[in-house]
Amino acid sequence: MSKNSKVLNLKDKISGNEVDLSLCNLTEVPVKELALLPKATVVDLSCNNITSLPPEFCSLTHLVKVDLSKNQLTCLPDDLGNLVSLQHLDLYNNKLTALPISFSQLRSLKWLDLKDNPLEPGLAKAAGDCLDEKQCKQCASKVLEHMRAIQDEVDRAREKRLLREKELEKKREAKQREREAREKEARKREKAEEKEKRRKEYKAQMAALAAQEQQQKKKSEDKKKKNGQATDKVVVESAPKPRRSLVGLVFKLLLLLLLGLVGVAAACQLADLQKEAMCVPIRAAMNDGLSWAKKQEDVIRQLVQNLSSVGVQQPALHLAV
Known part of the structure; x- marks a missing residue:
């Protein structure tokens, strides 16, 4: 049908x-x-x-x-x-x-x-x-x-099955929480390690900068020492100058003394005191001094030249050392 x-x-x-x-x-x-x-x-x-x-x-x-x-x-x-x-x-x-x-x-x-x-x-x-x-x-x-x-x-x-399923679900959730906690802890460790790595890198950079500054400072000190040695050489080179100045001073004193004697002699001459007891020895001394000075002029010139040559040789010797 x-x-x-x-x-x-x-x-x-x-x-x-x-x-x-x-x-x-x-x-x-x-x-x-x-x-x-x-x-x-x-x-x-x-x-x-x-x-x-x-x-x-x-x-x-x-x-x-x-x-x-x-x-x-x-x-x-x-x-x-x-x-x-x-x-x-x-x-x-x-x-x-x-x-x-x-x-x-x-x-x-x-x-x-x-x-x-x-x-x-x-x-x-x-x-x-x-x-x-x-x-x-x-x-x-x-x-x-x-x-x-x-x-x-x-x-x-069914209730038992549901209960088992709930328990399994709780276990899965607990495992999930544990896994998330481990992952969180791992991320935390990674961040800490990264932070420590950056800190070490920063310290290394600072140490490198400090070493560089120390090296530059050392170079500067070495340069200063070299400059100081050069200054000492300059000082040594200029040391003979006081000798030349001393010779000149002695020469000037002698010249002044002679001028003084000439002045006194002139005074005696102008005052018509040539035959006075005071002027006679002065005039005689002046005449002797002029005579001696004329004799010693060449000697003094040679002495000055010798002293000058000695002052120039000593710095050269110091530089060689």
Whole structure:
């Protein structure tokens, strides 16, 4: 039966609030068409070839009774618990081994049939037999209790997992903080090392400048010493001058003495005292002195020349040393 034919024939399957789709050889549930019939709260899908229910089936929250017996269902959708209005569910003679965890949320469920399904032992024990109305009601109650217990275990496991994840996250955060602290400390050390390096470079530069200044100072001192030695040489060279000055002074004194004698003699001559007792010896001494001076003139000149030559030779000797 095609989809269009299902849409066209679906109204023929409605009777009051019930839609009878049993024995229609269906392989899937016409969810969209059922969603357009919110007043159809009872759906009979038994005796078909349905292997699974689509996730959209869980949006049919208006359903109160669903019969899926004698199909090929191997599993139910995970969100089956969204069918909050569901009170009667017939899953007889399918291939179910387990129920979704959300099954525990079917709080309105009052009747359940799970006979002839290869259920896992725990679920099969909770379901028990469903041979009459009472047993089917007990099946619904016990299966819901069983599924709530599983839900609790799942919740606890999830909480433990979340707790482990939180602890792991805390550990990761702690490691991240430690890594950031190490990186911060490393950057701090690098800055300190860089600062120390700059300080050493600055000290080295200052030491080099100081050494350069010391070297320049030493050169200056050496230059001053050389200049001092040159000054000493100049002083040595100028040393003979006092000798020449002394000779000149002696010569001048002698000249003054002679001039004095000449003056006295002149005074005696002008005063007509030539024959006085005082002037006679002065005149005689002057005459002798002039005679001696004339004789010694050449000697004095030679002496002055000798002294001058000695004064010039001594500085030359000092320079040679």
